[in-house]
Amino acid sequence: xxxxxxxxxxxxxxxxxxxxxxxxxxxxxxxxxxxxxxxxxxxxxxxxxxxxxxxxxxxxxxxxxxxxxxxxxxxxxxxxxxxxxxxxxxxxxxxxxxxxxxxxxxxxxxxxxxxxxxxxxxxxxxxxxxxxxxxxxxxxxxxxxxxxxxxxxxxxxxxxxxxxxxxxxxxxxxxxxxxxxxxxxxxxxxxxxxxxxxxxxxxxxxxxxxxxxxxxxxxxxxxxxxxxxxxxxxxxxxxxxxxxxxxxxxxxxxxxxxxxxxxxxxxxxxxxxxxxxxxxxxxxxxxxxxxxxxxxxxxxxxxxxxxxxxxxxxxxxxxxxxxxxxxxxxxxxxxxxxxxxxxxxxxxxxxxxxxxxxxxxxxxxxxxxxxxxxxxxxxxxxxxxxxxxxxxxxxxxxxxxxxxxxxxxxxxxxx
Numbered sequence: 001x002x003x004x005x006x007x008x009x010x011x012x013x014x015x016x017x018x019x020x021x022x023x024x025x026x027x028x029x030x031x032x033x034x035x036x037x038x039x040x041x042x043x044x045x046x047x048x049x050x051x052x053x054x055x056x057x058x059x060x061x062x063x064x065x066x067x068x069x070x071x072x073x074x075x076x077x078x079x080x081x082x083x084x085x086x087x088x089x090x091x092x093x094x095x096x097x098x099x100x101x102x103x104x105x106x107x108x109x110x111x112x113x114x115x116x117x118x119x120x121x122x123x124x125x126x127x128x129x130x131x132x133x134x135x136x137x138x139x140x141x142x143x144x145x146x147x148x149x150x151x152x153x154x155x156x157x158x159x160x161x162x163x164x165x166x167x168x169x170x171x172x173x174x175x176x177x178x179x180x181x182x183x184x185x186x187x188x189x190x191x192x193x194x195x196x197x198x199x200x201x202x203x204x205x206x207x208x209x210x211x212x213x214x215x216x217x218x219x220x221x222x223x224x225x226x227x228x229x230x231x232x233x234x235x236x237x238x239x240x241x242x243x244x245x246x247x248x249x250x251x252x253x254x255x256x257x258x259x260x261x262x263x264x265x266x267x268x269x270x271x272x273x274x275x276x277x278x279x280x281x282x283x284x285x286x287x288x289x290x291x292x293x294x295x296x297x298x299x300x301x302x303x304x305x306x307x308x309x310x311x312x313x314x315x316x317x318x319x320x321x322x323x324x325x326x327x328x329x330x331x332x333x334x335x336x337x338x339x340x341x342x343x344x345x346x347x348x349x350x351x352x353x354x355x356x357x358x359x360x361x362x363x364x365x366x367x368x369x370x371x372x373x374x375x376x377x378x379x380x381x382x383x384x385x386x387x388x389x390x391x392x393x394x395x396x397x398x399x400x401x402x403x404x405x406x407x408x409x410x411x412x413x414x415x
Contacts, residue, residue, distance in 0.1 A: 005191035006191065007130045007131060007132075007191060009186070009190045009191070010126065010130060010190040010191055010192065011127060011130060011138070011142075012186075013077075013183060013186040013187055013190050014123045014126055014127050014142055015142065015145045016145075016179065016182075016183045016186070017077070017080070017081070017119050017123045017183060017187075018119070018123060018142060018143065018145040018146045018149060019145050019146070019148065019149035019152070019179065020081065020084050020115075020119060020149070020179055020180045020183060021084075021116050021119045021120060021123075021146055021149065022145070022146045022147070022148070022149020022150040022153060023084075023088070023149055023152075023153045023176050023179065024084055024087065024088070024112045024113075024115060024116040024119075025053070025116060025150070026149075026150045026153050026154065027088070027091070027153050027157065027172075027173060027176060028049065028053070028091065028105075028109065028112075029050075030153070030154065030157050030158070030161075031169055032046050034166050034169050035095075035105065037166075038101075038166075038169075039095065039101040039102060039105075041101075041102055041105075045102060049105060049106065049109055052106060052109050052110060052113070053109050053112070053113045053116075054113075054346065054349070054350050055113075056109070056110050056113025056114055056117065057113045057114075057116055057117035057120065057346055058117070058343060058346050058347065059117075060113065060114045060116075060117025060118055060121070061117050061120065061121055061339055061342050061343040061346060062339075062343060064076070064117065064118060064121040064122070064335065064339050065121070065204075065335065065336045065339035065340055065343070066336075068118075068121060068122060068335045068339070069195065069198075069334065069335055069336070072195070073122055073125075073126060073192055073195065073335070074187060074188075074192055076118060076122050077118075077122055077123075077126070077187040078184050078187050078188060079118065080115050080116075080118035080119045080122065081115070081119075081180040081181070081183050081184035081187060082115075082180075082184055083111055083112070083114050083115030083118065084112060084115035084116065084119065084177075084180035085115075085177045085178075085180040085181040085184065086111050086115075086177075087108050087109070087110075087111035087112030087113075087114075087115055088108075088112065088173045088174070088176050088177035088180070089173065089174055089177045090104070090107060090108035090111055091105065091108040091109075091112070091170075091173040092170035092171065092172070092173035092174040092177075093170070093174070094107055094108055095108075095170070096170055115180070120342050120346075121335060121338060121339040121342050122335065123142070124139065124142065124320075124323055124338050124342075125334060125337075125338045126192065126193075127139060127142050128323075128327050128338075129192075129193040130193060131193075134272060134273035135324055135327065135328070136268075136272050136273070136277045136320075136321070136324035136325075136328075137268060137269050137270070137271075137272030137273050138269070139320040139321075139323050139324045139327075140265045140266075140268040140269040140272055140316075140317065140320045140321070140324075141265065141266060141268075141269025141270070142269075142320065143265050143319060143320040144262045144263075144264075144265030144266045144269055144316075147258050147259070147261045147262030147265060147316075148262050150258045150262075151255065151258045151259055151262060153176070154254075154258075155255075157172055157176075160172050160175075195334075196332050196334050200332055201333070201334050201336070202330045202332045202333045202334070202337065204336050204337075204340070207330065207333065207336075207337060207340070210330075211402075211406045212326075212329050212403055212406045212407060212410070213326065213329075213330070213337075215399050215402050215403045215406065216322055216325065216326040216341060216403065217340070217341065217344045218344075218395065218399050219318070219322040219325075219395075219396055219399045219400070219403070220319070220322050220341045220342075220344040220345040220348060221344045221345070221347060221348040221351070222318075222348060222392040222393070222395045222396050222399070223315070223318035223319045223322055223345060223348060223396065224319070224344070224345040224346060224347065224348025224349035224350075224351075224352060225348040225349070225351055225352025225355070225389070225392040226285075226288055226315050226318060226348075226352065226389070226392040226393050227261075227315040227318065227319070227349070227352070228348070228349040228350075228352045228353050229352035229353050229355070229356045229389045229392065230257065230291075230292070230295070230308060230311045230312075230315070230389070231254055231257055231258075231312075232254075232353040233353060233356055233357075233382075233385075233386070234253030234254055234257060234295075234308050237253075237295070237308070237382050237386065238252065238253050238301075238304075238305060238308070240378055240379065240382060242301040242304050242305065243301060244301050244305070248305075252305040252306075252308065252309055253305065253308055253309070256309040256312065257308065257309055257311060257312035258312060259312065260309055260310065260312035260313040260316070261312035261313065261316045262316075263313065263316070264284070264312070264313040264314075264316025264317060265316045265317070265320065268280065268316070268317055268320075268321075277321055277324060277325060278325065278400050278403070278404055280317055280321070281317055281318065281321040281322075281325070281396070281400050282396075282397050282400045282401065284313075284314050284315070284316065284317045284318065284321075285314070285318065285393040285394075285396035285400070286393070286397055287310070287313070287314040288311060288314035288315055288318075288392075288393035288396075289390050289393045289394060289397075290307075290314075291307045291308070291310050291311035291314050292307075292311065292386055292387065292389050292390045292393070293307075293387070293390065294306075294307030294310075295307040295308045295311070295386055296383045296384075296386040296387045297383070297387075314393070315393075318396060319345060322341065323338065323341060325400075325403060326341060329407060348392075352389065352392060355388070355389075356385040356386065356388060356389050357385065359384060359385040359388040360381040360382050360384065360385030361381070363380060363381040363384045363385070364377050364378065364380075364381035369384075
């Protein structure tokens with residue numbers, strides 16, 4: 001009698017995959033000052049690197065929706081880790097051997113972006129397909145490893161830079177590349193569930209005509225915006241609007257934000273099967289509204305920073321929770337469904353910080369608005385931009401309620 005496959009190894013490989021994505025997305029920004037000092041790269045070129053990574057991941061998500069099922073999940077998973085390994089190694093090697101270091105960084109960013117984009121699209125459906133009842137808990141726990149990867153890469157890279165010195169920075173990406181190198185061999189042999197037959201999959205046409213899926217896409221857009229608007233602006237907001245030092249702003253802002261986001265996902269991953277996912281998602285979105293309010297309105301810098309950090313906890317369930325709610329309605333949506341949701345999430349990740357920046361800029365240039373407050377123009381504009389971002393979690397509260405209503409109507413119709 002054949003022994004049943006052990007999917008624990010598959011789950012652990014997926015955890016390492018999400019740690020890899022955390023490394024790919026968060027390592028490069030830690031070297032931006034070094035890139036400026038060593039290679040003379042200005043802010044515009046650094047912004048172009050960030051945009052290059054985002055565009056590459058979105059294009060990869062779009063192509064993956066169409067082609068991953070054709071090449072197979074195992075090949076796609078191995079290819080994703082090969083690209084992540086290659087991109088990280090290139091980041092350490094190419095800038096030092098090419099005549100134009102910036103070109104080397106762009107090439108490494110593109111290769112990393114393709115690897116990270118593929119990981120984002122394929123890992124969630126692999127975990128969702130593994131046998132088990134507590135799907136929402138498993139999804140939340142999986143996504144917590146992205147947070148731990150983010151925290152780990154910040155702390156370990158900062159420590160290594162202090163130990164070996166900034167002149168040897170290029171050693172660090174090469175060391176980080178060893179994780180995806182190891183994990184690609186894991187995906188060569190771990191058991192995977194058979195792909196859903198083509199005639200049984202829920203076609204994209206059906207999804208795009210479903211009110212539930214349209215709401216899910218809006219939820220993903222707002223999840224990405226809620227998370228990244230605070231995460232990307234928190235350090236600058238702390239320094240310019242709250243008047244704290246950069247070290248305090250970084251530790252109490254993006255670093256503690258990521259820790260609490262990881263804790264939130266881990267808690268739901270362990271005890272989530274005892275919790276109603278829809279109510280939990282609405283509750284955390286409501287908490288997110290309060291966090292944005294507190295960050296913008298508290299006069300005490302300490303209370304404002306605590307609100308900023310707690311926002312990490314409040315957004316922790318948004319991304320994996322939306323995946324799980326949608327998968328429960330369309331269990332045979334497959335890679336195309338997860339990929340489509342990932343595309344909307346990535347667009348939200350870019351739109352949230354951009355909209356906050358646009359609102360802040362508009363306020364800073366409006367003399368009538370500035371005259372209404374005794375605050376410094378930069379302080380007022382950043383606080384108003386932060387208040388604007390309340391819109392994103394509010395839409396999530398509304399969206400989850402609509403999703404539940406549409407599902408109840410659909411269930412009654414089917415019955």
